[in-house]
Amino acid sequence: MNSAGYLVNNMARLLVEVLRKRIAPLGIVPGQFPALLALWEKDGLTQKELLALLDIEQATLANTLTRMERDELITRKEHPADARARTIHLTDQGRSIRDSAYQTAMQINEEVLADLSEQEAHAFLDYMRRVIGKIKDIESP
Amino acid sequence: MNSAGYLVNNMARLLVEVLRKRIAPLGIVPGQFPALLALWEKDGLTQKELLALLDIEQATLANTLTRMERDELITRKEHPADARARTIHLTDQGRSIRDSAYQTAMQINEEVLADLSEQEAHAFLDYMRRVIGKIKDIESP
DNA sequence: TAGCATTGCATAGCTCACTATGTAATAGTA
DNA sequence: TACTATTACATAGTGAGCTATGCAATGCTA
Incomplete structure (x- = not known):
């Protein structure tokens, strides 16, 4: 040991x-921390852009984002130019x-x-x- | 970061x-490693005895042991003196x-x-x- | 431009950690 | 001895990681 x-x-x-x-x-919970750190730096990223900043797998991030949305830390909006993508935005709560x-x-x-x-x-x-x-x-x- | x-x-x-x-x-999988190490040292422990040797919670160990039993690494036998407890034994596979x-x-x-x-x-x-x-x-x- | 490949994200299913709680069996005590 | 407390283990539910796979939108190319 x-x-x-x-x-x-x-x-x-x-x-x-x-x-x-x-x-x-x-x-918030520990798994949300890295995503929050990145979003506090720069809001409105796509999942792909966020993923590039973190050392986790895409599926892990997708699930974490879903929980963050449920917990009202973020919202996801449709991407203006790419219907596959969504942009991720902190709520007031997430920012505060x-x-x-x-x-x-x-x-x-x-x-x-x-x-x-x-x-x-x-x-x-x-x-x-x-x-x-x-x-x-x-x-x- | x-x-x-x-x-x-x-x-x-x-x-x-x-x-x-x-x-x-x-x-085997990583979560089974600590339990295996302990059982290779001393076979036939109860869950409680094994727990004392590991740095995980009782519920975590119980689940890990269930998976190890499913994977045919261990078997659980009834304790001779205490019907609440069970002793944990490596299979040939687990030992090998x-x-x-x-x-x-x-x-x-x-x-x-x-x-x-x-x-x-x-x-x-x-x-x-x-x-x-x-x-x-x-x-x- | 039709068809195929790639991309962006979601979902399913697994491990393995946690807390909280349930269920017997055993032990202690009034 | 009959309760009550404690003990040994199991189960339920959540988080957070992983791989594999699905699906729709986009991009590329013959």
């Missing part, structure tokens, strides 16, 4: 549950939680790294990026 | 998909994949850490353990 894989998985699960608890009052959500996320990041020195935290992020890079080219020639 | 939380989550998802692909030929599974997991761990030096890899695991420890006491006084 000390392998890298086990630790990574365990850490991710614990983290997502912390995030879930902290953002629950805002009426931006600052609190950002703050919550930053706060959690700070807290969980608090036992590492600045250098250690920096190294930790660097290692993760390198490991992610490595995993990505393991299963792609 | 460079926060610790995002990186951890991304890394975990990538890793689990690598594991999934590599162990598919053995007829042990070495290949171990090897696959170790191989992946090695590969994904291959771009880190020995010291870096060691530090990386250490940081993860510390972060995990920190997260655990964030939401418990």
Whole structure:
């Protein structure tokens, strides 16, 4: 129970549950976070454009967007030029939680790294990026 | 998209998909791995005993065990002394994949850490353990 | 321009995590 | 001993990821 894989998985699960608890009052769930971050930056994207900004599969995003629509965080409008596509727009609700959500996320990041020195935290992020890079080219020639 | 939380989550998802692909030929899936590891160590545990060895919730384990039974990796027998409990036993199939599974997991761990030096890899695991420890006491006084 | 290929998105079905709750069986106690 | 509490496990329902597949609209080309 000390392998890298086990630790990574365990850490991710614990983290997502912390995030879930902290953002629950805002009426959002962890899976909606990446899409919200992107939409706070730029509203009115199509699903395809949004997808290009996120590291998830198209089907996962489609389902997440459906839940976000149900939760009244976004609306989807028909694309003016392409009837297959729809543009995605934040509701007032979706827009209004931006600052609190950002703050919550930053706060959690700070807290969980608090036992590492600045250098250690920096190294930790660097290692993760390198490991992610490595995993990505393991299963792609 | 460079926060610790995002990186951890991304890394975990990538890793689990690598594991999934590599162990598919053995007829198992990533969620079954921790339970298998424990049962390879000691067969015939009750669900409660197994649960104590794993970092998942009871309901998650119950569902995982049901899938493992369906996949003919384990069988469940009535407990000799307590009719509420059942003991969990590996099938021949479940037992036979042990070495290949171990090897696959170790191989992946090695590969994904291959771009880190020995010291870096060691530090990386250490940081993860510390972060995990920190997260655990964030939401418990 | 008719037909085929591609594209954008949705849906189905799976895993695997969670919380909440139900159901027996066992244990403890008035 | 008859209740009540606790325990062991199962089930229901949700989120969030995945692959595979479907469907309609668009684009390309013979």
